[in-house]
Amino acid sequence: MSVKVAIIMGSKSDLNVMQDAADVLKELGVDYEITVVSAHRTPERMFSYAKSAADRGLKVIIAGAGGAAHLPGMVASLTHLPVIGVPVKSSNSIDGWDSLLSILQMPNGIPVATVALNAAKNAGLLAAQILATADEYLAQNLINYKEDLKNKVEESAKQMKNEGYPSDFE
Incomplete structure (x- = not known):
């Protein structure tokens, strides 16, 4: 370590x-x-x-x-x-x-x-x-971390739309 x-x-x-x-x-x-x-x-x-x-x-x-x-x-x-x-x-x-x-x-x-x-x-x-x-390995871990954050936001937006909240933004 x-x-x-x-x-x-x-x-x-x-x-x-x-x-x-x-x-x-x-x-x-x-x-x-x-x-x-x-x-x-x-x-x-x-x-x-x-x-x-x-x-x-x-x-x-x-x-x-x-x-x-x-x-x-x-x-x-x-x-x-x-x-x-x-x-x-x-x-x-x-x-x-x-x-x-x-x-x-x-x-x-x-x-x-x-x-x-x-x-x-x-x-x-x-x-x-x-x-x-x-540190390229750590850099990739950070890229993956930020990608996961992005995916969580996109998923939340989809869930809200599916629950009937109005949005014209795609």
């Missing part, structure tokens, strides 16, 4: 959101690791984790955090690897806005790709797309 993607979160309570990234990576055949790394409660662990990530063979880091959401940006400041931030609407958040803005508003020079609130699945897909630029 050659782990390529790290999924980290500020608290185990974020796992219910971050599991979606793990699930889509597994579906696409991407090896990952997943753990808790708090920017505030375990800064030494965060420093060590981020600084050792590339040497351990990781290629992309997905970092989810709620509240002040410093984890993605702090990790991005410590590694050259791409970091994808997942703002998490947590129990102590201001309807998720604090998390979103904390991850989105990074200073120039420390980029963090940011997905929508609680959109860990999109973070997993983006990590896979980054890896697929150098």
Whole structure:
């Protein structure tokens, strides 16, 4: 097993959101690791984790955090690897806005790709797309995944028409 993607979160309570990234990576055949790394409660662990990530063979880091959401940006400041931030609407958040803005508003020079609130699945897909630029097998898995999405929409449209919903569009 050659782990390529790290999924980290500020608290185990974020796992219910971050599991979606793990699930889509597994579906696409991407090896990952997943753990808790708090920017505030375990800064030494965060420093060590981020600084050792590339040497351990990781290629992309997905970092989810709620509240002040410093984890993605702090990790991005410590590694050259791409970091994808997942703002998490947590129990102590201001309807998720604090998390979103904390991850989105990074200073120039420390980029963090940011997905929508609680959109860990999109973070997993983006990590896979980054890896697929150098992996034809994974690229084909992504093509198949998107084709399945398309087929599901087409099937839903047919079902609605068959159920009597009016539509002139074919």
